[in-house]
Amino acid sequence: MTHRLSDRVVWLVGRVSLHAQRLVQDQLATGPHRKQHYGILASLADRGPAVQAQLADRLQLDRSDLVSFLDELEAARYVVRRGDPDDRRRKIVAITPRGQKLLRELDLLVYSADDQLLAALSPDERVTLARLLARVLPDADRPDAG
Amino acid sequence: MTHRLSDRVVWLVGRVSLHAQRLVQDQLATGPHRKQHYGILASLADRGPAVQAQLADRLQLDRSDLVSFLDELEAARYVVRRGDPDDRRRKIVAITPRGQKLLRELDLLVYSADDQLLAALSPDERVTLARLLARVLPDADRPDAG
DNA sequence: TCCTATCATGGGGTTCACCCACAATAGGAG
DNA sequence: CTCCTATTGTGGGTGAACCCCATGATAGGA
Numbered sequence: 432m433t434h435r436l437s438d439r440v441v442w443l444v445g446r447v448s449l450h451a452q453r454l455v456q457d458q459l460a461t462g463p464h465r466k467q468h469y470g471i472l473a474s475l476a477d478r479g480p481a482v483q484a485q486l487a488d489r490l491q492l493d494r495s496d497l498v499s500f501l502d503e504l505e506a507a508r509y510v511v512r513r514g515d516p517d518d519r520r521r522k523i524v525a526i527t528p529r530g531q532k533l534l535r536e537l538d539l540l541v542y543s544a545d546d547q548l549l550a551a552l553s554p555d556e557r558v559t560l561a562r563l564l565a566r567v568l569p570d571a572d573r574p575d576a577g
Numbered sequence: 578m579t580h581r582l583s584d585r586v587v588w589l590v591g592r593v594s595l596h597a598q599r600l601v602q603d604q605l606a607t608g609p610h611r612k613q614h615y616g617i618l619a620s621l622a623d624r625g626p627a628v629q630a631q632l633a634d635r636l637q638l639d640r641s642d643l644v645s646f647l648d649e650l651e652a653a654r655y656v657v658r659r660g661d662p663d664d665r666r667r668k669i670v671a672i673t674p675r676g677q678k679l680l681r682e683l684d685l686l687v688y689s690a691d692d693q694l695l696a697a698l699s700p701d702e703r704v705t706l707a708r709l710l711a712r713v714l715p716d717a718d719r720p721d722a723g
Numbered sequence: 724t725c726c727t728a729t730c731a732t733g734g735g736g737t738t739c740a741c742c743c744a745c746a747a748t749a750g751g752a753g
Numbered sequence: 754c755t756c757c758t759a760t761t762g763t764g765g766g767t768g769a770a771c772c773c774c775a776t777g778a779t780a781g782g783a
Contacts, residue, residue: 440703441597441691442616443710446637448594449740450714451587465769466591470582477580484730491592493772498732520730520779538581545587551712557586560713563706564589566697568596595771611738630761639741644763666748666761 451548458540467500469541472509472526472534480525482515509533597694604686613638613646615687618655618672618680626671628661655679
């Protein structure tokens, strides 16, 4: 007989996501930083400075929420906001050297969580899983698209 | 150059989960039912009646939260709670014929969401993804474990 | 000049996961 | 039997995360 919950990927991926979330949470519990802070810093470091609206799109994050996160990151001087001379509505966000340093620390923690999550899989299987997950995302959602 | 967000499965799976969540939400938007209602009904149908504490463990759901969901489901007569004669603290939850009927409807919607989510993947790839996701979950979390 | 669109920002609202407390009950130690 | 402890269902409260709407400033085109 079929157990439908274990057949439904929408359900499975939710469980795995929750589990992954807990692992990341445990790793980040030592500091005041949340996973969004990591995402923002990583995006800025890997793909360069960006206008807030672009950054929100890259991370598939609500613009209102991004404002709060950037406020926190900027207060601690992990990022800087500077006005765009070409368009005075825009603010260009960039990571600071201090932010780069924090990112390196957080990256170790996230990598560790990743390793715990994938402990049961071989290196090949890990790659396969990552590729399949990436292909499931619509283009706009893909972290390295845009 | 490496884009770390697209390499971190903990991050990827979070994005995919959110996307899947939205697809399910869209499908369920026609009715008042949430994905937890589906999960509860599916677990009761596939694995039989259960004491609330067991059910919460099966679904990896907080016991307090389960109470509220069961209240809603019971009010609409999709499930019944009956006292366990062997242990008067316990209440045994079972799905009703009415609940079975609702489950069949919801299952179609969830299946449809699943199909949308996996549109980019071949049948083989879908199976591979589901298997890998299931293996990533610890035993206690696995929907068909316990 | 006017109309529309976009930007950052603020506020509120909802869902979800999680935690603590508590009364009722069970079960074992003495 | 009397204590002590554990478990169960339940309620309340918290924080994170996602989402929507409004607004003032600015840009750009008709």
